[in-house]
Amino acid sequence: MTATQAPGTGIRRPARALYAGNARAVVARGLLATRSSNLLVVVSGFFEPVFYLLSLGIGFGALVGTVATSTGQEVPYAAYIAPALLAVSAMNGAIYDSTWNAFFKLNYSKLYQGMLTTSLGPLDVALGEILLALLRGAMYAVGFMVVMQVLGLNLSWTALLALPAVLLIAFGFASLGLGITSFMKTFQQMDWISFVMLPMFLFSATFYPITVYPEPIQWLIQALPLWHGVELIRAMTTGAISGMVLVHIGYYLVMIVVGVVLTTRRLRALFLA
Amino acid sequence: MPEPVITARQLSKQYGDFTAVDGIDFDVAPGESFGLLGPNGAGKSTTMRMVGAVSTRTGGELRILGLDPDKHGPDIRSQLGVVPQQDNLDQELRVRDNLLVYGRYFGLPRGVIAERADALLEFAQLADRAKAKVDDLSGGMKRRLTIARALINEPRILLLDEPTTGLDPQARHILWDRLFRLKEQGTTLVLTTHYMDEAEQLCDRLVVVDKGRIMAEGSPAALIREYSSREVLEVRFGSDKNAEAAERLQGIGDRLEVLPDRILVYSENGEAELERITQLGLEPITSLVRRSSLEDVFLRLTGRSLIE
Numbered sequence: 001m002t003a004t005q006a007p008g009t010g011i012r013r014p015a016r017a018l019y020a021g022n023a024r025a026v027v028a029r030g031l032l033a034t035r036s037s038n039l040l041v042v043v044s045g046f047f048e049p050v051f052y053l054l055s056l057g058i059g060f061g062a063l064v065g066t067v068a069t070s071t072g073q074e075v076p077y078a079a080y081i082a083p084a085l086l087a088v089s090a091m092n093g094a095i096y097d098s099t100w101n102a103f104f105k106l107n108y109s110k111l112y113q114g115m116l117t118t119s120l121g122p123l124d125v126a127l128g129e130i131l132l133a134l135l136r137g138a139m140y141a142v143g144f145m146v147v148m149q150v151l152g153l154n155l156s157w158t159a160l161l162a163l164p165a166v167l168l169i170a171f172g173f174a175s176l177g178l179g180i181t182s183f184m185k186t187f188q189q190m191d192w193i194s195f196v197m198l199p200m201f202l203f204s205a206t207f208y209p210i211t212v213y214p215e216p217i218q219w220l221i222q223a224l225p226l227w228h229g230v231e232l233i234r235a236m237t238t239g240a241i242s243g244m245v246l247v248h249i250g251y252y253l254v255m256i257v258v259g260v261v262l263t264t265r266r267l268r269a270l271f272l273a
Numbered sequence: 274m275p276e277p278v279i280t281a282r283q284l285s286k287q288y289g290d291f292t293a294v295d296g297i298d299f300d301v302a303p304g305e306s307f308g309l310l311g312p313n314g315a316g317k318s319t320t321m322r323m324v325g326a327v328s329t330r331t332g333g334e335l336r337i338l339g340l341d342p343d344k345h346g347p348d349i350r351s352q353l354g355v356v357p358q359q360d361n362l363d364q365e366l367r368v369r370d371n372l373l374v375y376g377r378y379f380g381l382p383r384g385v386i387a388e389r390a391d392a393l394l395e396f397a398q399l400a401d402r403a404k405a406k407v408d409d410l411s412g413g414m415k416r417r418l419t420i421a422r423a424l425i426n427e428p429r430i431l432l433l434d435e436p437t438t439g440l441d442p443q444a445r446h447i448l449w450d451r452l453f454r455l456k457e458q459g460t461t462l463v464l465t466t467h468y469m470d471e472a473e474q475l476c477d478r479l480v481v482v483d484k485g486r487i488m489a490e491g492s493p494a495a496l497i498r499e500y501s502s503r504e505v506l507e508v509r510f511g512s513d514k515n516a517e518a519a520e521r522l523q524g525i526g527d528r529l530e531v532l533p534d535r536i537l538v539y540s541e542n543g544e545a546e547l548e549r550i551t552q553l554g555l556e557p558i559t560s561l562v563r564r565s566s567l568e569d570v571f572l573r574l575t576g577r578s579l580i581e
Contacts, residue, residue, distance in 0.1 A: 017346050025377040032374060033365035110361040117327055118378035118426075119351035272327055272346065 018264060019123035026115065026128020027135075034132075045092050046140045049085040050147055056207065057081050057153075070209065070231060071240040075155065082153040083237040084206040086162065087169055087229035089144040093137030094170040098177035099193050102129060103184055106270070113271050122267035126260055130174045137170025148237070156239025165236055165249075169229040172252040175259025176225070182266035200226045205234075225255055278303050278338055278430055278461055279324060285332035285485075286319050293319040295485035296333060301430075306462040308476035310469070310567060312577070316485035317465035318358060321434045324463065326350050338429060351379055354423030358434040360415045362407045368418060369394060369403040376425040389425055397421040397451065413444025417451060424455075431455065433464040437471060449474055469567035481567075481574055488574040493567055500573045501565035502527050506543035508550065508557035509535045518555055525549055530572055539569070 034042060057078030064077040105111040115125050145162065148154050154162075177193075184190050203210075204226040210218050221227050232248035235241045279301040286294040294316040301307045309317045322328035323335060326342035326349040335342055337349045363371050369390055376386030394400045397417040402410065410418065416436065423431060436452065437445040452475055456462055466472050472479055473493045481488045481496070489496055506526065510518040512534055519531045526538035526546050540546045543562030550557065572578055 016348075017344070020347055020380065022378070022380045025374070025380065028377055029363070029366070029374045032370060033363070036365060036367070109364055110359070111363065114357075114361040114363070115378055117325060117350060117353075117355045117357070118375065119347045119380065120378050121347055273329060 016121075018121045018268070020119050020121050021124070022120060023124045023127035023131065025120065026125055027131050030128065030132040042136070045096050045136075046089065046143050048092060049089040049140075049144060052088075053078070053082055053085050053144075053147065053151075057085075057151075068209065069234060069238055069240055070205075070244075071235075071238075071242055073238055073240045075238055078151065079153045079155055079238065080234075081207055082148050082151075083162070083233040084204070084230040086141055086144050086148065086166065086237070087226065087233045088201055088206065090137040090141040090166045090170040091173045091226060091229065093140035094133045094172075094174035095177050095193075095197065097133035097136050098130065098174045099181045100190065102133075102178050102181045103190055105129075106182060107185065112267060116267065116271045122272065123260075123264045125267055126175075126178065126263035130171070130178055130260065130263070133174035133178065134167065134170045137174060138167055141166035141170065154237050156237065158235075158239045158241060159237045162233050162236040165229075165232050168249065168252045168256075169232070172225060172229075172255035172259070175256050175263065177259070179259040179262030179266065182263055182270065200224050205230050225251065228252065275303050276339070277301055279307075279463070280336045281320075281324075281333065282335075283333035284320070284323065284330055284335050286316070286323060286328065287331045292485055294323070297480070297482070297485070297487045299480055299487065299490070301461065301463060303429075303461055304459045306456050306475055306477045307464075308472045308479035309463075309465040309482050310467070310472045310476075310479050310571070311465075311482035312467055312571075315482045317482055318434055320482075321432055321463070321465055325353060325355050325432050351426065352429045354420075354426065354428035354431040356416075356419050356423050356431070356433040356436055358438065360419050362415060362419060362422070364407050366407070367403075368399060368405050368407060368410070371407065371418060372422055372425055375422045379426040381426065386425065389427070393421040393424055396424075396454075398447070411444070413440050413447060416440060416444070416448060420448075420451065428460075430461045430463060433462065435465055435467070437466075437468065445471075469571070472567055479567075481571055483571075483575045483577075489570065496567065496570045497565045501569040502539040503541045503565060504539075504543040505563055505565050505569060506538040506540060506546045507535050507559075507561045507563070508538065508547070509559045510555070510557055518557075521553060521555060522550065525553075530569075532578075537569070537572075539565070 061077035066074045067077055067080040068074055069080065112125055116122065204221055204224060210221050228248040228251040232245060235245050277300040281297060281299050283296040283298065284294060285292065285296050297320065309320060311317050319328065323330050324337060326337065326346045329343060338352055340349050342349055363374060366374055372390035372393060373386055376389065394403055397420060399414060399418060402414065407415065437448050440448065452462065462475065464475060476493060478492050480490045489500065491499065515531065515536060519529065519536050522529060522536060526540040528539040530537040538546050547560055547562065568578065
């Protein structure tokens with residue numbers, strides 16, 4: 001029997017079924033699709049944290065004066081909430097693509113199903129879509145950093161490190177967001193995501209230190225991803241970098257791995273079973 | 274006999290308690306046009322998904338281009354063209370971009386894709402719609418674009434699941450013409466259909482499938498020869514008189530098939546049978562003599578009609 005030779009590839013056989021090393025084709029598709037969609041929709045998500053910064057940071061901040069960060073440093077209120085809103089900005093961008101947009105592609109446009117009838121593997125699709133979501137998060141965040149710089153809210157040169165940190169946060173939210181969305185079947189279920197996102201946004205040391213809460217609530221907040229993002233970025237922009245930074249980074253690395261694995265498995269279960 | 278491009282032995286697919294495909298055997302030779310004919314829910318689409326290496330079998334053996342889809346899914350998919358039952362074109366991309374992007378999914382170089390995309394748009398008679406939005410295309414155009422897209426990787430096998438379902442007659446004929454050209458160029462076609470005329474036009478050989486099993490196999494002409502007579506006389510007596518008339522028709526023709534609205538008389542000579550019926554003193558409201566079709570084969574094999 002003369003078996004047909006498979007096209008040569010350096011990737012190991014079991015991995016080959018999951019990954020064709022071609023996530024860039026998925027990213028290229030996403031960029032092309034975004035170009036044809038309404039730019040206003042893409043940009044609108046950027047402004048939400050900017051508005052919070054302007055209203056609360058400048059308006060409300062005049063009443064508050066200074067606030068102590070978790071390392072005890074006293075900073076003006078606007079400089080306290082700005083890094084938190086920067087983390088939120090990265091999160092929003094990443095979540096936008098990886099939840100509602102992905103939900104539509106999974107259940108209505110059958111995009112992933114089509115992709116998986118080609119030589120793409122589920123990991124290609126997962127990585128490509130996560131990278132796209134990450135890219136949007138990064139765009140929002142970079143824009144927000146410019147606003148911060150203009151308003152003089154970057155208190156230390158270490159604010160530059162906030163850029164890679166923002167990528168990490170967007171990556172984490174994009175991958176976990178996509179992983180969770182892959183389980184969603186109805187619009188009602190999608191609302192649960194908003195139900196979790198809003199309180200997380202409000203309570204994760206975004207607008208005031210979490211020491212105002214009783215200890216059990218503090219633990220709960222510290223278990224959620226946004227708090228780690230907020231604290232990580234705040235350390236960068238205020239220059240008060242401590243060992244906790246490593247914990248925050250570690251949290252996001254785990255989140256990224258869990259999200260990528262979850263998404264890949266779900267795509268395979270949904271479309272290749 | 275050349276090495277078959279698809280070999281299935283006792284191929285099965287089970288979803289929980291439900292058996293969608295129940296141990297089917299078939300081979301497809303290179304360059305052949307092979308059809309799965311059967312009603313909705315017969316297991317055709319499930320079989321196509323297994324052959325397309327996007328659904329894992331639960332029993333039996335399956336080789337596509339000599340490879341086991343359980344182990345070589347991406348390698349197999351890279352050599353297949355797939356036209357799914359429901360168009361899943363990329364609505365967010367324009368017509369030509371649909372081809373370009375799809376080609377990139379196969380990891381093909383941009384230059385090669387661009388060249389093929391233009392040739393395929395010509396082939397699909399969509400060259401003047403290259404920049405159109407997918408949503409603005411008619412149903413027939415969408416189907417042709419889906420077929421063009423499936424050809425971007427120059428597949429060794431083209432899988433078509435119900436290629437003309439939902440199209441108007443004119444669009445169907447355009448599509449058949451395109452598929453016939455592919456067949457002439459030597460592309461291996463595997464298609465499912467519940468339209469007997471489609472199967473007769475496009476398939477060199479087909480299997481009749483019902484409830485996940487293969488009922489018969491052969492060329493359309495051979496199947497008709499084996500399971501039906503040359504001609505069929507269709508007579509209608511009105512729905513309340515059908516059964517009564519059927520009793521009096523016993524012995525006429527090779528075989529009778531009594532349907533709720535009409536009686537089918539299978540015979541080598543339909544006109545002669547009609548003559549005999551009139552001599553019996555029966556007066557059908559309408560009568561029609563036609564050639565036997567795959568519909569009759571299916572009726573004979575399953576006792577049911579293809580489109581219900």
